[in-house]
Amino acid sequence: MELNNYEIIIGLEIHCQLKTKSKLFCSCPAEFEREPNINVCPVCLGFPGTLPVLNKRAIELALKLALALNCEINRKSSFARKHYFYPDLPKGYQITQYKEPLAYNGYLLIDNKKIRIRRVHLEEDSGKLIHTPKETLIDFNRAGVPLVEIVTEPDFRSPKEVTSFIEKLRTILIYLDISDADMEKGNLRCEPNISLRYNNLSSERREIKNLNSIKNVYQALEYEIEYQKNLLEKGERIERATLLWNEKERRTEIMRAKEEEEDYRYFPEPDLPSLIIDEEEILKIKEEIKELPEERKNRLIREYNLKEEFAEIIIKDKYLCDYYEDLMKLVKDKNLATNWLINEVLRVLNEKKIKINEFPLKITELATFLNLLSENKIPRGKVKEKFYQLAEKKIKIEDILKTTEIKQEKGSFTQITFSDIEKVIEEVLAQEKEVVEKYKKGKKGVIGYLIGEVVKKLEGKVDPREIREEIIKILEKD
Ligand SMILES: [Zn+2]
Structure with a gap:
């Protein structure tokens, strides 16, 4: 069976580092590309008995983004603990927003198509593992740095739509001056999830991590489409999984079977009060958003x-x-x-x-x-x-x-302006329609004749090389 009318379904989760001076829940500098483990304190190292204090600036920056993405703002949102055990997570849980996110129900237009935004919320980043051939080292400078997470609905139908969305989002982040939004530096991270649907057949969502450029996002999605399509054609089942993109071999590989949400044992963060946003705050932020x-x-x-x-x-x-x-x-x-x-x-x-x-x-x-x-x-x-x-x-x-x-x-200058040259070229091209046709059909050599005609009209006052460039520019544009 060959699949022709299959539908591509892609959703995105994006993490973006906010440009604040300090971390999300303590006063350590948020700058992390420094000597390892220098910007740390008992709070972001998860010592017992310490208490998180929410960074006000991070809220403002996240609100700016939420409003620019046409979201509704939750007047009351809350924080939760997401548990998992990994060496880069000192507390054994990450503070994030779960049931009540900061904002929800937004959209972004991509070539007049609405991509719905399910939610925008705040959370803290983890530390960083550094693998060397001998051992694995850990740097906690990044632990607790503020992130905003953007989750879209599965509204993308092609890899191109995904990359256009990321590019547009990145531009907005930079215009709002709330993030450096550099994928290669890891302060903008995209995790697409993708499945295919064909009649009543459909694959399970597979999520791709480790994508550090827009090009990689595009290639990884193209690869997955082919991969899943081939399996569906053979009638094989596709299991839910979390994948890594292997840039060298240009293929995805399974990192782990995807956890279910209950694996994280979310529960409300008891050490942080609800986050209340009033009308005045929203108006103030709206005023700060200048020109998108x-x-x-x-x-x-x-x-x-x-x-x-x-x-x-x-x-x-x-x-x-x-x-x-x-x-x-x-x-x-x-x-x-x-x-x-x-x-x-x-x-x-x-x-x-x-x-x-x-x-x-x-x-x-x-x-x-x-x-x-x-x-x-x-x-x-x-x-x-x-x-x-x-x-x-x-x-x-x-x-x-x-x-x-x-x-x-x-007084040795010719008085011919650029627009004079352009005018003459256009006259010649209009007169020599047949020659232009030949050029467009691939006989590039005829350009010499066109250049000659232009040179004659300009009485040899302009360098033919310049004329050649101008003619090519005009012909290649159409
Ligand atoms: Zn700290």
Whole structure:
């Protein structure tokens, strides 16, 4: 039997570390990437007779997230003990929220599809085991660091929807400034659970742990879909299990048969009172939530006449977005600057695998460069070369300014602007429809003819290499 119309059912559990100064129930610093076992005290080491005290800041940050995820806030929520025995858990239980979570019933839109959020709650992190070939070491710096857990309904129908959700959530966390949300550093952890349904046949949920990048989430889910589909086709049963993703061999492996909830023997935490949130608190937090990514995207489109596809790219990174808006205040030709940022600056970031805050050109420097460019004060054909030299710190913007002054005196500049070139290229492409067709069908060699036509019209004043790049950019876009 071959399964065709099977349905993929995926839900997500996400743990996210909150950016607080201290831990959730004691005053130890929440920073844990330090010398091992330095940020510990009797409370987070679980000594008998100690009492937890709830961190107010952690509540505020979790509330911010819950509101951004359109959740209802429980006016009264409570804490519980979740028991399990593992060396990284000093108390023998984890303090979490169980029957009465902080928030519930929210949603997040992914390409206009509603992904329902079942609950958002607070809990403490465990310590960290460090395995060496000889022995296993333990570091309790992380024990008690505040986490917010987000549980979705099983609303995802493809791995792509899952990764879009995680990306969007990560952007929101960074915009709200409540977490660093870095999967590789482990401060954002995703555990998808997946099953397949086919008529009345269905597999048991299998949960995947140990996923430290969005790429791994995607690959692990793709792998599980194939795996479960094959078993269902053979008519075999699929048992509930907790899996690990083996990144090297690109397959999942069973970590343990999944525990049932009763295995944890949850019971109310007797040392913490109920958490009461009043209307005033919620209003205060709502005011603190400034602009979420979606709102910012719409504003950028409105304010800067930005194309939606560009806005999508820019808002994904808050710092890039800040850079863009600051740049817009300084440049004369906003369209030119936008194109330059999207094409050239992002290319440098990708090539060097760096973030915008590591980009060597300051906003003022890039703005000066772009203003010179829009005034045709940089020799045509040298523009990109100069830009890359700047980005690699081989020259300074002052060097360009100097040469510009000299050349201006001599008056040796062609007065052709970027939009002139674009206009001519578009004219040529419109005239040479047949040639363009050939190019699109794979005869890439015909580009030489198109370049020649453009060069003729521009009377040879522009470097053909630059024309080639522009033509390719336009043709590949359609
Ligand atoms: Zn402590």
